[in-house]
Amino acid sequence: MFKLGMMGMRIANTEQAQAWNGYEGTHWADHHDRWNTVVSGINDELFAAAAIGQDAEVLDVGCGTGQTTRLAARTAHHGHATGVDLSGPMLVRARATAAEEGITNVRFEPGDAQVHPFPEGGFDVAISRGGIMFFADPAAAFANIGRALRPDGRLTFACLREMDRNDWFTVPLTALLGHKPEFSDSAPYAPGMFSLADPGRIRGVLSEAGFRDVRAVPVDTAMVYGSDAAAFILSTGPARFNLRDVDRSAIERARERLTTALRPYEESGTVRMHGAWWVVTATKA
Numbered sequence: 581m582f583k584l585g586m587m588g589m590r591i592a593n594t595e596q597a598q599a600w601n602g603y604e605g606t607h608w609a610d611h612h613d614r615w616n617t618v619v620s621g622i623n624d625e626l627f628a629a630a631a632i633g634q635d636a637e638v639l640d641v642g643c644g645t646g647q648t649t650r651l652a653a654r655t656a657h658h659g660h661a662t663g664v665d666l667s668g669p670m671l672v673r674a675r676a677t678a679a680e681e682g683i684t685n686v687r688f689e690p691g692d693a694q695v696h697p698f699p700e701g702g703f704d705v706a707i708s709r710g711g712i713m714f715f716a717d718p719a720a721a722f723a724n725i726g727r728a729l730r731p732d733g734r735l736t737f738a739c740l741r742e743m744d745r746n747d748w749f750t751v752p753l754t755a756l757l758g759h760k761p762e763f764s765d766s767a768p769y770a771p772g773m774f775s776l777a778d779p780g781r782i783r784g785v786l787s788e789a790g791f792r793d794v795r796a797v798p799v800d801t802a803m804v805y806g807s808d809a810a811a812f813i814l815s816t817g818p819a820r821f822n823l824r825d826v827d828r829s830a831i832e833r834a835r836e837r838l839t840t841a842l843r844p845y846e847e848s849g850t851v852r853m854h855g856a857w858w859v860v861t862a863t864k865a
């Protein structure tokens with residue numbers, strides 16, 4: 581089931597569409613360079629696993645501001661890359677950067693990948709850097725992405741491993757909250773950053789969605805927050821959400837705890853923390 585949203589977009593993931601068209605998406609769009617620095621440590625492993633050919637038609641799912649779509653377009657220089665995302669502000673940034681960089685074999689489409697009417701069999705390979713953990717119905721979403729792939733088409737994505745292995749997330753949030761973030765035992769697979777942390781679930785979801793030869797390889801990267809990391813982290817969606825009901829003095833105390841917590845990770849003015857990912861590959865059955 582889906583509703584028709586902005587620009588006639590089919591929307592099944594209404595809450596995600598609200599978040600990524602609200603503060604969260606605007607923050608990523610306004611700080612696209614900074615966010616790319618945080619997450620781009622996974623690019624080499626993701627692209628090595630995707631093995632994109634120079635003639636390939638590539639789909640980038642949840643492309644955001646489009647760094648990986650642009651990289652895919654450069655690799656598939658006789659082919660084409662299409663980025664799909666449900667965030668209006670991030671797509672505006674994606675189109676602008678591609679134009680600034682003079683990349684012409686790329687396009688960006690608004691869409692909820694769970695229900696988007698992709699051209700059937702239109703792509704050789706689908707990729708995603710962290711854009712596939714937010715589906716309310718992941719099996720339906722991956723089946724829809726599978727329909728967009730040609731027979732034997734390949735899916736390659738990066739998603740996060742368990743929260744406890746991801747310092748870049750737990751250390752700042754623990755400092756801000758004053759206690760360790762808790763993970764919901766009642767809904768461990770709720771849409772969100774860690775919904776595909778369990779490799780058994782990845783295999784189950786992808787098999788149900790019609791993929792075979794599913795492989796999940798653990799990859800560890802540096803997540804580089806850069807300089808002035810505390811101010812940046814405090815401005816992000818998760819920090820704002822967790823501090824939404826607290827007063828000014830409590831925010832000041834949270835800032836102090838955060839600055840102290842980041843210090844051991846700072847070298848020459850740059851904060852680097854640990855990120856734990858799966859790089860997942862699968863083939864359309």
Ligand SMILES: C[S@@+](CC[C@H](N)C(=O)[O-])C[C@H]1O[C@@H](n2cnc3c(N)ncnc32)[C@H](O)[C@@H]1O
Binds near residue numbers: 642644667692708
């Ligand atoms: C963590 S950001 C990653 C963005 C981008 N892949 C990158 O690495 O910079 C997650 C992205 O997934 C997108 N997203 C979430 N749910 C989606 C859905 N159902 N369909 C399409 N995009 C979705 C968000 O709008 C956001 O751009």
